[in-house]
Amino acid sequence: MTGRETGPVHNRLEGAGVPDTLTRERRCELLAAAEHDEIVPLAERLLADGATPPPTVVKAPEVGMVVLQVREPVEETRFYLGEVLVTECSVEVDGVPGWCMRADDDRVAALAGALLDAVAAASPAARAEVDALCAAVAERRAAEDAAEWADITATTVAFEELT
């Protein structure tokens, strides 16, 4: 990011616990967490409005797996817990690379995510729109997380010793 941005987008980012400047990794995480219906319309609109030139697809959306490697706490042994279904895509916009990997097998959403990653890196104007979407995703996830945790903490127990 270049400089501190102000305005409604950044108020929303801060309200959702997101710093007012998104790192590229954090933006990618939020794009990966966005719903299809959140991410695809924005990518289509930016293309239709001419806000971004058409991307060059470097790696077409590919459905595959990543191996989830975990480290257990007893002997701190690393091992492969299993594999996770993901879709990966790479593009370039004006020579700026963009990348997306997201869970499940949605090729269109992965293409949109890679485009928005590149656009946000290439164009400050478009970045504001991408970050607004990221803020909305962060806000929604924070609300879902808070609601889930409220339900969970209602099941808190403390055991007493019977004498």
Added chain:
Amino acid sequence: MTAVDDTGGRAARAAARLVERARSGGRSAPLDTEQITERLGLAVDRVMGEGGLWAPRLAARAIRQSGGDLPEAAHLLRAHRTALPRLGVTPPVPTGELRVVRRISSAFRNPPGGQVLGRTLDYVGRLLDLLPEDEGRARSTAPGPDGNGPAAGPRPHAHEHPTGTPHTHEHPTGTPHPGTPHTHEAPPPAADGVERTPAHVLSVFREMGVVAPPSGAADPEPYDVTRHPVRPGAPRSAWLQTMARADTGSLLHLWYGSDWRPAGHEVPGELRHGALPVRMTHPVTGRPVTVGQVRVSEVQTFHSLPRAGELPMTLDVGYGICFGHNERKAISMAGLDLLLSHHEGAADLQHDVLLTLDGLDSTGYVQRLKLPRHVEFTSVLERARAARGDAPHTGDTA
């Protein structure tokens, strides 16, 4: 000699059509995958765990296609997995990052980080729900007393009180079942000390000095049982991966019925269910990005196993983890890991864990037995007749 009288697979296709008709026919509405992921979540979790692939929607499709036969669904998912490319390996995720939705300890009453029961029926009566369908639906969709969850009305059930005779009566749903540790019901305990990512109870034992620290050995690359045949003597990473993908029932049976189990029983010091991040490296920045998350069940179990010629100074620890919410599997895995770690070099035990727990192997073997074996069986009959001194049989025996 027999010949298959099924020109072009006509009979096989007709048989498959009967299955399809049973699966999609009838008067009820077609089964949506979303219904399966939402209403039969534990089945989806089990199939993903045994299939070795976290893919909820594909697992739901597999369950639907298999008609609810979960080992067959895991088989379908595993077979599909072989057609997918591997796009990478995640950096190792410490399981201490797990964001819990359930955490209990059988070892400590009040462990640091607190205990949350989460979504469970462990502490209420569990009897077959015989409510009329309409009433059951109305109850499950009505708001609960807090305005959020389903209504929690009294549920009739029978049990034996410690001090009385068996009888049937009603407990309000959600109240603890007599005979279980008594929890504070009203008011609920303050949730201030409850943490979303609590430290493992294991660290408390280590601070107390009753569990040895990690051996501090080298940090080898994990063994991959999906790419290399595995045999007794394989490293710990191989048996942990094998058990994480194992058939739940086989794993439970091997642990529960094992002759290696000592007197007494293990104590699950911690049982957790929650979400772990899936991270990959951003190809441009070179830094990690969370691309998704999986839910896992994780258990650490403790015991004091005897060693020849010495008093046990520290506790033995076993570790279990698997995809989804499957506590039975995680507890069984932890029990077996404890035995494998304690009985180093026990080739029989390693053999059983590494080579008999895979559902695809065992169910595939059963499938194979159902194929025509007429010549082989004729040979068996002829040998039996020869041993009895009978004349050779010349007719069709099968």
